[in-house]
Every structure is written in C-alpha cells, then in structure tokens.
Amino acid sequence: xxxxxxxxxxxxxxxxxxxxxxxxxxxxxxxxxxxxxxxxxxxxxxxxxxxxxxxxxxxxxxxxxxxxxxxxxxxxxxxxxxxxxxxxxxxxxxxxxxxxxxxxxxxxxxxxxxxxxxxxxxxxxxxxxxxxxxxxxxxxxxxxxxxxxxxxxxxxxxxxxxxxxxxxxx
Amino acid sequence: xxxxxxxxxxxxxxxxxxxxxxxxxxxxxxxxxxxxxxxxxxxxxxxxxxxxxxxxxxxxxxxxxxxxxxxxxxxxxxxxxxxxxxxxxxxxxxxxxxxxxxxxxxxxxxxxxxxxxxxxxxxxxxxxxxxxxxxxxxxxxxxxxxxxxxxxxxxxxxxxxxxxxxxxxxxxxxxxxxxxxxxxxxxxxxxxxxxxxxxxxxxxxxxxxxxxxxxxxxxxxxxxxxxxxxxxxxxxxxxxxxxxxxxxxxxxxxxxxxxxxxxxxxxxxxxxxxxxxxxxxxxxxxxxxxxxxxxxxxxxxxxxxxxxxxxxxxxxxxxxxxxxxxxxxxxxxxxxxxxxxxxxxxxxxxxxxxxxxxxxxxxxxxxxxxxxxxxxxxxxxxxxxxxxxxxxxxxxxxxxxxxxxxxxxxxxxxxxxxxxxxxxxxxxxxxxxxxxxxxxxxxxxxxxx
Numbered sequence: 001x002x003x004x005x006x007x008x009x010x011x012x013x014x015x016x017x018x019x020x021x022x023x024x025x026x027x028x029x030x031x032x033x034x035x036x037x038x039x040x041x042x043x044x045x046x047x048x049x050x051x052x053x054x055x056x057x058x059x060x061x062x063x064x065x066x067x068x069x070x071x072x073x074x075x076x077x078x079x080x081x082x083x084x085x086x087x088x089x090x091x092x093x094x095x096x097x098x099x100x101x102x103x104x105x106x107x108x109x110x111x112x113x114x115x116x117x118x119x120x121x122x123x124x125x126x127x128x129x130x131x132x133x134x135x136x137x138x139x140x141x142x143x144x145x146x147x148x149x150x151x152x153x154x155x156x157x158x159x160x161x162x163x164x165x166x167x168x169x170x
Numbered sequence: 171x172x173x174x175x176x177x178x179x180x181x182x183x184x185x186x187x188x189x190x191x192x193x194x195x196x197x198x199x200x201x202x203x204x205x206x207x208x209x210x211x212x213x214x215x216x217x218x219x220x221x222x223x224x225x226x227x228x229x230x231x232x233x234x235x236x237x238x239x240x241x242x243x244x245x246x247x248x249x250x251x252x253x254x255x256x257x258x259x260x261x262x263x264x265x266x267x268x269x270x271x272x273x274x275x276x277x278x279x280x281x282x283x284x285x286x287x288x289x290x291x292x293x294x295x296x297x298x299x300x301x302x303x304x305x306x307x308x309x310x311x312x313x314x315x316x317x318x319x320x321x322x323x324x325x326x327x328x329x330x331x332x333x334x335x336x337x338x339x340x341x342x343x344x345x346x347x348x349x350x351x352x353x354x355x356x357x358x359x360x361x362x363x364x365x366x367x368x369x370x371x372x373x374x375x376x377x378x379x380x381x382x383x384x385x386x387x388x389x390x391x392x393x394x395x396x397x398x399x400x401x402x403x404x405x406x407x408x409x410x411x412x413x414x415x416x417x418x419x420x421x422x423x424x425x426x427x428x429x430x431x432x433x434x435x436x437x438x439x440x441x442x443x444x445x446x447x448x449x450x451x452x453x454x455x456x457x458x459x460x461x462x463x464x465x466x467x468x469x470x471x472x473x474x475x476x477x478x479x480x481x482x483x484x485x486x487x488x489x490x491x492x493x494x495x496x497x498x499x500x501x502x503x504x505x506x507x508x509x510x511x512x513x514x515x516x517x518x519x520x521x522x523x524x525x526x527x528x529x530x531x532x533x534x535x536x537x538x539x540x541x542x543x544x545x546x547x548x549x550x551x552x553x554x555x556x557x558x559x560x561x562x563x564x565x566x567x568x569x570x571x572x573x574x575x576x577x578x579x580x581x582x583x584x585x586x587x588x589x590x591x592x593x594x595x596x597x598x599x600x601x602x603x604x605x606x607x608x609x610x611x612x613x614x615x616x617x618x619x
Contacts, residue, residue: 105497107521108433109497111409113474115451120451138409
C-alpha cells in the first residue's frame with residue numbers, strides 16, 4: 001500500500017468533485033424517497049448532469065528530455081525502471097504514455113516530437129519486458145504545458161513523457 | 171490579371187510605387203514577382219477615396235446604408251492603400267445615380283477615386299445596390315457600373331464585394347475581401363486551454379463556433395470551395411483528422427487512417443488531402459482520397475515530415491522535415507518524387523504555405539530565440555523576412571496572394587495568441603479583433619462565390 005501511495009499521484013480536485021457529485025446525488029435520492037418535499041420546493045426537478053473526465057493517475061515520476069530530443073538519458077532510465085517494476089507487480093493496469101514538448105517549436109512539428117518521446121518510452125518499456133498490448137501512446141505536442149513561464153526553467157519541465165493508467169484507477 | 175483599365179497615370183504611379191514595386195509587370199505575365207523592387211515600410215500616400223452616402227430608394231433605411239458603407243470603408247482602409255476623405259470636406263452630394271459627375275467638386279478635395287451607389291429594396295428580404303467607380307483625375311469611369319442583388323441578411327458580403335471591385339479596379343490585384351477565416355478560438359489558462367474551431371469573415375465579423383471546446387482542436391483548413399473544413403481533434407483521445415461539412419454540420423473521420431494523424435491540407439482540386447501519420451518514432455506525409463479514403467505514402471524518411479502544402483496547380487508539394495537534423499523546407503512532386511531542400515539559412519524553418527499565385531512560399535522561421543514570418547521562392551532563392559517577435563507562427567495567404575495572416579503569441583504564464591496580418595511587401599502589420607477570445611491557427615478561404 002505504501003508503494004502504491006508513492007506511485008500514484010491522484011488528481012485530488014477531480015476526486016473531490018466526484019465526491020461532491022455523489023453527495024448531491026445522494027441527497028437528491030433521499031429527498032425523492034422520503035417524500036417530505038413537495039414538487040414546488042424541488043422546483044422543476046431538472047438537474048444538469050455532466051460526466052466528469054476519468055481521474056488520471058500518474059505512475060511514477062515524469063521522464064524529461066533534452067531540447068528537441070527523444071532519447072532517454074541514463075538518469076531517466078532509472079525513473080522508467082521504477083515504473084516498469086510497478087507495472088510488473090500490477091498486471092491489471094494498462095497504461096498510456098503522454099508525450100509533451102515545450103512551446104518553442106511549431107505546433108505540428110511538436111506533435112511529431114511528442115510522438116517520438118512517448119514511443120521512445122514505450123520502446124524502452126517493451127525492451128524491459130512490459131507487454132506491448134498494455135502500452136498506448138499519445139502525443140500532446142505543446143498543447144498541455146505543465147509549467148507556464150516562457151523560460152528554460154519551465155521549458156525543461158514541459159519536455160516530458162508522463163505515464164498514466166488508462167481509464168484511471170478503476 | 172491586370173485589367174486594361176483607363177487608370178490615370180497618377181493613380182497607377184501611386185499604387186505601384188507605394189507597395190507593389192515593379193511587380194505589376196510580372197503580375198500581368200502571371201510570373202514570379204520580384205520583391206526587391208518594392209518599397210516596404212517606406213513613406214507613401216494612400217489613395218484618397220471619396221465615398222459619399224449611397225442614394226437611398228424606397229424601403230432602405232439610413233442606418234442600413236451607413237452599415238454597408240462602414241464595412242466597405244474599413245475593407246479599403248485596412249489595406250493601407252486607401253484613405254477615405256472625411257465627409258465634412260465634400261463639396262457636393264450625389265443625389266441622382268445617373269446624373270453626370272461634377273468631377274471638379276471631387277478633384278478640389280483631392281479625391282483620386284469616387285464611388286457612387288444607389289440602394290433599393292427589391293423584395294421582402296432582398297435588396298440591390300447599383301454602383302459606379304470613377305477615376306477623378308482622368309475624369310472617367312473605372313470599368314463598367316454593376317448591380318448586385320442579394321438577400322438582405324447577406325449585406326456584409328455585398329459590402330465586401332463592392333469593396334473588392336474598387337480594390338481590384340484601382341490596384342489591378344485580385345479581390346479578397348469577400349472571404350472567410352477559419353481559426354482556433356482559445357480561452358482559459360495556458361495549461362488548460364479551451365480550444366474551439368471558429369469561422370469569421372475576413373474582417374473579423376460574424377464569428378461562429380464549429381466545435382464545442384470539449385476536445386483539443388488544431389489547425390483547421392477550408393476546402394477550396396469553402397463548403398467544408400479539415401482539422402485535427404483529440405475527440406478519440408489521440409490526435410486524428412476530421413472533416414466537417416459546413417452546410418450540414420456533419421462531422422466525419424477517416425477510418426482507413428491508422429493511429430495518430432494530423433496536419434491535413436486540401437489539394438487545390440478538393441479531391442484529396444495531405445496529412446501526417448505517425449507510426450512509432452516516425453511521422454510521414456500521405457495523400458488521401460476524399461472519395462474513397464485510399465491513402466498513398468509520399469515520404470518515408472525516418473524523420474518528422476509534416477506541414478505539407480500543395481502548389482496552386484497541384485503539381486508540387488512543399489513540406490517541412492528534420493531529416494537533416496533540424497526543421498527545413500523541402501519541395502517534391504505531388505507523387506513524392508524529386509525531393510529537394512530549399513532552405514539553407516541560419517535557423518529552423520517550418521509551416522510552409524504555398525501562395526495561391528504560386529510565386530512564393532510563406533514560412534515560420536526560428537532563429538536566435540525569435541520567430542519570424544517570411545517568404546521564399548519555390549526554387550529556394552529570394553528569402554525575405556516580414557515579421558519578427560517572440561512567437562510568430564502559422565502563415566496563411568489571402569486569396570489573391572497579397573496578404574499573409576498568422577498568429578503572434580505573447581510569452582509568459584499569461585501569454586496568449588492573436589491573429590495578425592501583413593502585406594507580402596512587409597508593410598501594414600495589423601492585429602485582428604476576435605472579440606474576447608484568443609485566436610490561433612488561422613486559415614484563409616478562397617474568394618467566396
């Protein structure tokens with residue numbers, strides 16, 4: 001369990017929202033069932049329901065890349081090795097590797113570069129014994145930066161590959 | 171291209187010296203234009219246009235006339251080539267459409283061009299405009315008078331069409347005001363941008379959203395007939411190319427295309443499109459038939475080959491590739507043969523867009539930490555830089571190949587993109603108004619019918 005906690009970075013806000021929604025549902029159900037409220041108090045009874053995105057769970061740490069690079073440094077290999085051992089212990093999870101770039105290039109080139117980064121990670125994982133069928137890739141190019149400033153200290157954190165459990169925890 | 175108009179020497183001289191250099195000769199021959207001869211950023215006098223109120227016939231109200239006039243005026247003034255003369259200076263009114271023109275009244279206030287027009291309601295939802303364009307200096311008509319009849323709701327397009335006639339007859343350049351822009355409207359913080367495909371008129375009016383903002387969308391493009399668009403969306407979770415019919419609103423995807431694909435561009439005949447398909451570490455360019463979805467691979471280098479663009483005759487393709495280790499521009503035949511690198515300057519080159527005139531290729535250049543928009547001839551000579559900023563990207567051409575639109579993004583956590591335009595001469599940089607939205611990835615339509 002401890003290992004699991006360390007490896008999962010939950011998106012707390014999303015979970016909280018989910019919780020709130022469940023709470024709302026719960027209160028609606030109970031009021032309906034008890035019959036204590038007349039129709040007028042409930043209003044017209046229409047509740048707008050919006051489906052939430054799956055809660056993404058990142059496995060392990062983020063893998064970072066050099067400028068315009070998709071090769072994995074030895075330091076980043078040890079980050080990946082930790083992810084790989086987790087995957088070997090938790091065989092029920094399939095993963096998606098997201099490849100991202102910094103904002104310095106053109107949009108479409110960066111989609112290609114993000115694809116190279118995610119595939120570079122996938123290739124390494126397969127070479128270390130992870131079943132290919134468990135690994136999906138997606139490129140986000142420069143569409144979803146993690147850090148917002150326009151300086152190298154942010155850019156180096158945006159040149160990244162993030163491993164997430166496909167479809168969230170459940 | 172250059173019509174045989176009875177332009178006065180005064181106007182001709184003014185136009186070509188201010189902006190188009192000695193390009194007019196080459197335009198007439200439909201040949202490669204020479205930019206070296208043009209004055210860019212120099213001091214010039216815009217052509218003075220007199221635009222008196224249109225004569226109003228039954229059923230047309232004053233406000234409608236003024237709205238039409240304002241749209242037309244802005245089109246002309248936005249080019250930087252025309253300046254309207256303030257109406258307080260006018261010595262006479264035009265109150266009879268077919269009466270002789272008192273040229274002295276207009277030459278005294280230094281007008282070079284005069285528009286006379288009459289509006290009339292011709293049905294419950296229909297109106298017509300009759301107009302004549304006059305060369306005040308030579309005291310003659312600039313071409314034949316015309317009458318446009320249209321649904322009232324179409325009044326903006328009618329205004330653009332009249333402005334297009336003035337622009338075309340005075341400059342000899344092809345029209346472009348009656349056209350649309352498809353772009354990505356952006357809102358929200360930089361790391362959670364909400365992106366929606368939107369269309370607007372060339373002057374920024376009539377913004378309409380085509381997608382709902384749920385999914386990331388990238389780089390839309392009009393079909394040559396402007397009745398559909400291609401774009402990339404994350405609807406399925408990964409980037410894939412989609413087509414949207416603008417009449418029915420129907421969205422479709424291409425099931426025959428594998429994995430992640432993006433960067434779609436129509437062929438000039440509208441029958442095919444180019445795109446990039448990613449397979450493992452490699453991204454290559456393919457041609458896909460819109461009728462049967464059949465795909466043909468055009469590049470097979472182990473590099474990122476993307477951002478293709480057809481030449482207007484459909485025979486050539488320009489694209490970017492990092493096969494030489496950095497992003498550079500390459501041209502090839504439309505079947506993928508005869509690949510030739512055309513950029514060798516300092517820095518990286520991407521996002522090429524072939525001009526509808528065929529004479530130039532616009533590009534984004536990255537060097538020394540700056541982004542530039544520039545143009546180069548298809549043979550790789552005559553590179554010319556038009557803009558420079560921390561981030562200028564994604565050039566697209568006006569239908570007449572005289573104006574380049576692109577987006578400029580500011581830096582930092584609150585950095586955001588806006589659409590800009592610049593003449594191919596490097597003159598008249600201006601920012602588009604896109605309401606409360608940020609705007610990126612513009613793509614210009616053809617001239618509407």
